[in-house]
Amino acid sequence: MNWxxxxxxxxxxxxxSFSGLASMSILREDFVVQNHYLTDRQLNTxxxxxxSTPGPVGLYVVSVGYYAGGYPGAFAGWLALVTPALLVIPMxxxxxxxxxxxxxxxxxxxxxxxxxxxxxxxxxxxxVDALHSPIAYGxxxxxxxxxxxxxxxxxxxxxxxxxxxxxxxxxQRI
Amino acid sequence: xxxxFGREGNVTFGGGIATVAALQRxxxxxxxxxxxxxxxxxxxxxxxxxxxxxxAFCTGAGWLLGRWKGALTALLAGSIPSALLVALMTGCxxxxxxxxxxxVAVSAVLASSVGILLSAFWTTIRPYMKAGxxxxxxxxxxxxxxxxxxxxxxPILILLxxxxxxxxxxxxxxx
Numbered sequence: 001m002n003w004x005x006x007x008x009x010x011x012x013x014x015x016x017s018f019s020g021l022a023s024m025s026i027l028r029e030d031f032v033v034q035n036h037y038l039t040d041r042q043l044n045t046x047x048x049x050x051x052s053t054p055g056p057v058g059l060y061v062v063s064v065g066y067y068a069g070g071y072p073g074a075f076a077g078w079l080a081l082v083t084p085a086l087l088v089i090p091m092x093x094x095x096x097x098x099x100x101x102x103x104x105x106x107x108x109x110x111x112x113x114x115x116x117x118x119x120x121x122x123x124x125x126x127x128v129d130a131l132h133s134p135i136a137y138g139x140x141x142x143x144x145x146x147x148x149x150x151x152x153x154x155x156x157x158x159x160x161x162x163x164x165x166x167x168x169x170x171x172q173r174i
Numbered sequence: 175x176x177x178x179f180g181r182e183g184n185v186t187f188g189g190g191i192a193t194v195a196a197l198q199r200x201x202x203x204x205x206x207x208x209x210x211x212x213x214x215x216x217x218x219x220x221x222x223x224x225x226x227x228x229x230a231f232c233t234g235a236g237w238l239l240g241r242w243k244g245a246l247t248a249l250l251a252g253s254i255p256s257a258l259l260v261a262l263m264t265g266c267x268x269x270x271x272x273x274x275x276x277x278v279a280v281s282a283v284l285a286s287s288v289g290i291l292l293s294a295f296w297t298t299i300r301p302y303m304k305a306g307x308x309x310x311x312x313x314x315x316x317x318x319x320x321x322x323x324x325x326x327x328x329p330i331l332i333l334l335x336x337x338x339x340x341x342x343x344x345x346x347x348x349x
Contacts, residue, residue, distance in 0.1 A: 014225045016330045021294050023225075025322065025329040045280065048287045049263050055184050055193070055256030057294075058226040062257045066264040074261035082253050084225030088234040089245060091219045103341055108222055109302060110340025111333050113311055116298040117318030118329045123291045129284070136285035143289030154290060158283055165282020166275065 001037070003072040009035075010061055010080035018108065021047070021057055022115035025122035027064060037068040040129040047126075051154045056081070139164055175244060176251040178205070179232050183252030184259075194220070194231050201235060212238055229253055310343060 009030055017023035024047065031037040038046075046067060050060025058081055065077025131137050139161050146152045182197045194217060201208045208216075216238070220230035229252060236248025270276045302311040314336060321327045321335070 012330070016224065016333060018221070018224060018227075021291065022298075024291075029329055041284070044284045044287055045267060046264065047291070048283050049260055049267065051287070051290055053256055053259050053263065055259075056226040056228040056253070058229075059256055059260045062260040063264040066261055066268075071261060071265070074257070074264065078253065078257040078261075081226060081257070082229055082249055084223060085229035085233040085249055086245070087225075088216075088219050088223040088230040089237050091223060092215070092234055092237055104222070106343050107337045107340040109307075109311075110314055110336040110343065113299060113302055113314040114318035114333055114336030115329075116295050117315040118322045118332050119291070119298075120295045120315075121319050121322035122329075123288065123295070124323075126291070127288045130281075130288055131285055136281065139282055139285040140288040140292075143286035144292050145289075147289060147293035148296060157286055157290070161282045161286035162279040165278050165285075169275065169278045 001069045001073070003069055003076045006065060006069045006073050007076035007080050009037075010065060010077055011083055014058065014061060014080050014084050017058075017115055018111055021060075022112075022119055023058065023061065025115070025118040027061070028122045028125070031064065031068065038064065040126055042067045044126045044130055048158060052158050135165070135168060175236065175239060176247050179236070179248040180251035180255060183228065183232060184255040193228050197231065197235070207239055208235060314339070 010027070013023040013026040013030065016026050024043070028040075028043055032040055032043055043064065046060045046063035049063045050057060053059060061081050062074050062077040065073035065075070065080070067073070069076065127140075131140060142164075143157050143161060146157050147154065178200055179197070182200060183193060198213050198217070202210055202213050213235070216231050216234040219234055220227045223230035223234075229249060232248040232252035233245045236244035236246070238244070240247065267276075267280070271280065299311065299315055302308075318332050318336060321332050322329065327335075
């Protein structure tokens with residue numbers, strides 16, 4: 001796929017979200033459901049890679065770009081990630097005071113909550129793809145518990161999950 | 175500037191909020207390049223900017239420090255190293271994905287991603303679940319889930335509807 005076309009598709013998702021993972025529902029609708037550029041599993045893997053690295057959570061868009069178009073696609077993903085950030089400049093120049101307006105705050109709150117809702121709705125198909133055994137359900141539950149109730153960093157949860165998956169496989173071989 | 179934004183933007187785990195906090199500490203307390211008011215304005219406006227809060231914060235702070243040159247330096251330094259790492263990691267995943275042990279590990283990691291996504295959902299909505307705004311917040315989340323799953327509406331349309339609803343909503347009374 002042409003990297004610029006891919007950039008436009010990815011930009012649509014990053015422009016339509018107000019937090020790192022909020023673009024996921026838009027990307028899934030466009031890339032998985034409508035256009036079949038990637039599978040649920042690839043999207044899920046991209047999310048894991050994005051969370052395994054330091055830096056902004058939205059970095060998974062780079063991984064999505066790679067799956068859709070190789071390294072030029074990853075470049076398109078990076079460009080789509082950084083482009084919306086430039087919008088903060090006119091906001092600083094012209095709209096700084098309006099950020100304190102109650103109506104603007106209410107609109108932002110509504111958009112953040114709605115994007116959390118649509119992200120949760122998009123998580124369910126990913127869950128169907130990823131949770132196919134009691135061990136997988138256990139790993140998901142323990143990961144959720146660790147992230148909610150402890151200060152363990154995400155990278156350790158991901159590495160621990162990989163180890164938890166590998167141990168039973170290694171024991172079966174023995 | 176490139177060294178500061180490159181270091182803090184690309185080595186801090188924990189996502190945007192944690193990294194923005196680390197950057198604020200450096201910019202305001204250690205380097206004294208920005209005052210608290212400028213830094214807080216950048217955080218507030220970054221939340222209103224589409225995309226990633228961290229990168230909008232870097233761009234805004236860079237703009238205040240050096241106009242276009244500063245904004246582009248902060249944005250590029252804050253994003254390129256970690257984006258390269260993600261691209262390389264995805265390439266390695268792609269190469270090794272046919273290995274049996276890698277497949278087992280990836281399956282386990284994908285299961286954990288469900289937990290990661292659910293925790294991200296809760297982290298996002300938790301600040302809005304305080305008394306006085308809980309009812310509206312829950313209605314907004316539930317409504318968007320129903321519109322997405324039952325109504326099969328495009329997510330962008332749902333966000334536009336939410337913004338419109340947010341404009342007309344009144345603040346709930348404190349409990």
